[in-house]
Amino acid sequence: MLDTMNEMNDSAFATTVPRARREGPAVARRVPVFFTALGGRRAWLELAYALVALPVGIGGFVFTVVTVSVSGGMVAVALVGIPTLAATGLASRWLGYHWRLAANSWLGWAIDAPEPFRGDPGFLGWIRSCLADGTAWRSRLYFVLKLPLGIASFVTATVLYAIGAWGLTYWFWYRWLPCRADSEGVHCQRNTGLWNGAHLDSVPTMLLLVLIGIVALLIAPWAVRAILALDRLAMQALLGPSSASRVAELEHSRAHAVDDAAATLRRIERDLHDGTQARLVALAMNIGLAKEKIAEGTAESAGSTGSDDAARTDALTLLDRAHATAKDAIAEVRDLARGIHPPVLDAGLDVALGTLAAHSAVPVRVHTAIDPRPTPSIETIAYFCAAELMTNIAKHSHAGHGTVDVRTVGDRLRLQVADDGVGGASMRAGGGLAGLRERIRTVDGRLTVDSPPGGPTTITVELPLAAESTPRQDPQPADRGSVDRGPVA
Amino acid sequence: MRIMIAEDSAILRDGLAYLLADRGHTVTAAVATGDELRAAVAADPPDICVIDIRMPPTFTDEGLRAALALQRSHPAVALLVFSQYVETRYATELLANPGGGVGYLLKDRVADVREFVEALERVAGGGTALDPEVVTQLLGASRRRDELAMLTPRETEVLAALAEGLSNAGIAAQLVVTERAVEKHIANIFAKLGLAASETENRRVMAALRYLQG
Structure with missing residues (x-):
């Protein structure tokens, strides 16, 4: 609730912020949004929605209560009740679906659709899945709640806007009110009398009424919006996707993001390799050739004028420098590309880890038993974990030997x-291990550290075989190596 | 020498062809994929093929697979495999099948024209040319570190140079010692590693490498 209100205020202020920025802070002529809400289109759409909410609430409430109780009553009488309950549940679902769509387009809400209905085969299966459909029951609950919500929004809107309109205009039309005897039964009073016998006809009263009208009109859009925020929460919870399907959705999109990032990195590496790197090598090669040619030329024309020689020597020195720079650039681009996506990973995690271990300053033995092969993004995460952990061994452990063991255990x-080093590794905030854990968590992996002081240290990383724990039912062809790992066309 | 080039980057392919022609060699074909290379070699076997490891369509180890296939189908053709990266696995696969000359160099080495052409000629002559980085990695990856640890630092240097494919004279020049000293170091290395010294340079290198691969 609070969040929604904050969000509302944020979005309301958002419209004024750019203007303030444009005019600069010196021009403080910004009208607070509180006073301008009434003029906006949004306030009128919300008023209309608040008014319509009452009939919808009454209709929905009556429909739900009647269908549930009537079907419930019929269960006792005949077996017609259960199918009726099932069918009306589906009807509630349908109503909820369309009311949500209406609210979305009406008020600009963005409440997602609930998971679609899946009926089991056969009449009984269909009945059963209707009765077990959480969305149908949540829709019913929404329409029951919609009645108090509808009443609240309708009453709030009508009362506040009516007071506003009445107070603002009373001074003008009160003189045409029907004639009314005053307390003494003498004069004809054309005004509104109060419960205590006072009359609303003096100038200060008129001014007070105008003031009350203004205040009511200023408050009205915000009061309506606050009640609609409640409606929105109810709709989000009851007409939107259930939290289970939301989690599945998020998992799916996160897995997609992880895979997409891995593919992008791989493409960048390839672009560096095939573009930049190839050009640099060609450049260095040509410089090398030029150097050779000048050197040969110098050898042949030995004994020519001194100034020619000096110029040649200068040129050779410059070429030498250019040559060295080009070669440094090649090495740098190679290291950069390897850090982005080690190309040897394409040949498999076992091969890549073997190469990694060969680079290690501390002798490391690698054991692998990987079958089936994980997806590329998981392989990348596992590879960089192993690289980081091997670096840790070399840097901190004072170990004589290390082992890396990678295997598939179940799914x-x-x-x-x-390592057999000094131990004492721990997960400090901002440390390397904590960073690893964050990376692993993007795919619901786990990192456990067992490193008593004095050693030995064992760090275990568990990852799913695919970024998405419940993979899509795509057939995996035998040559998936070339399918998954082929070039990104 | 008759040379074939398989390299997918046009700028590098043309550059190599120009460089080799300039050094007086004949480039019989310059192709962009492993399949084209195999077809070209089958049609007209050259003395040596210069092969980029990563080529279309998969951009992984196309070139290496083509090289391994050529080792079997055309053992007489020398192979110089080129890579942007040094990967231990690739080197061991190439060396596991000692036929004709084999080389595995980082692409950077093209920049030093003279050394590159020398390595090429060595491989074409049935010798070996391994990038110093490959040798370092093979030494690092060896499963017999304990036995290698018995070597003196100087002997380790000599072993590395020897694995690169250098002759005794080459090693002597690189380490700035006499050839006589190099011979003595090599004898010590073989003794410590329990290898019988043999007369040809290539067998010597291969023996050392196979030992390093464990």
Whole structure:
């Protein structure tokens, strides 16, 4: 609730912020949004929605209560009740679906659709899935709640806007009110009398009424909006997707993001390799050739004028420098590309880890038993975990030997990096291990550290075989190596 | 020498062809994929092929697979494999099948024209040319570190140079010692590693490498 209100205020202020920025802070002529809400289109759409909410609430409430109780009553009488309950549940679902669409387009809300209805085969299956459909029951609950919500929004809107209109205009039309005897039964009073016998006809009263009208009109859009925020919460919870399907949705999109990032990195690496790197090599090669040619020329024309020689020597020195720079650039681009996506990973995690271990300053033995092969993004995460952990061994452990063990255990990939060093590794905030854990968590992996002071240290990383724990039912062809790992066309 | 080039980057392919022609060699074909290379070699076997490891369509180890296939189908053709990266696995696969000359160099080495052409000629002559980085990695990856640890630092240097494919004279020049000293170091290395010294340079290198691969 609070969040929604904040969000509302944020979005309301958002419209004024750019203007303030444009005019600069010196021009403080910004009208607070509180006073301008009434003029906006949004306030009128919300008023209309608040008014319509009452009939919808009454209709929905009556429909729900009647269908549930009538079907419930019929269950006792005949077996017609259960199918009726099922069918009306589906009807509630349908109503909820369309009312949500209406609210979305009416008020600009963005409440997602609930998961679609899936009926089991056969009449009984269909009945059963109707009765078990959470969305149908949530829709019913929404329409029951919609009645108090509808009453609240309708009453709030009518009362506040009516007071506003009445107070603002009373001074003008009160003189045409029907004639009314005053307390003494003498004069004809054309005004509104109060419960205590006072009359609303003096100038200060008129001014007070105008003031009350203005205040009511200023408050009205915000009061309506606050009640609609409640409606929105109810709709989000009851007409939107259930939290289980929301989690599945998020998992799916997160897995997509992880895979997409891995593919993008791989493409960048390839672009560096095939574009930049190839050009640099060609450049260095040509400089090398030019150097050779000048050197040969110098050897042949030995004994020519001194100034020619000096110029040649200068040129050679410059070429030497250019040559060295080009070669440095090649090495740098190579390291950069390897850090982005080690190309040897394409040949498999076992091959890549073997190469990694060969680079390690501390002798590391690698054992692998990987079958089936994880997806590329998981392989990348496992590879960089192993690289980081091996670096840690070399930097901190004072170990004599390390081991890396990677194997598939059930539907998980387990990476275990151990050393016989001094131990005492821990997960400090901002430390390397904490960073690893964050990376692993993007795919619901786990990192456990076992490192008592004095050693030995064993760090275990568990990853799913695919970024998405419940993979799509795509057939996996035998040559998926070339399918998954082929070039990004 | 008759040379074939398989390299997918046009700028590098043309550059290599120009460089080799300039050094007096004949480039019989310059192709962009492993399949084209195999077809070209089958049609007209050259003395040596210069092959980029990463080529279309998969951009992974196309060139290496083409090289391994050529080792079997055309053992007489020398192979110089080129890569942007040094990967231990690739080197061991190439060396596991000692036929004719084999080389595995980082692409950077093209920049030093003279050394590159020398390595090429060595491989074409049935010798070996390994990038110093490859040798370092093979030494690092060796499963017999304990035995290698018995070597003196100087002997390790000599072993590395020897694995690169250098002759005794080459090693002597690189380490700035006499050839006589190099011979003595090599004898010590073989003794410590329990290898019988043999007369040809290539077998010597291969023996050392196979030992390093464990």
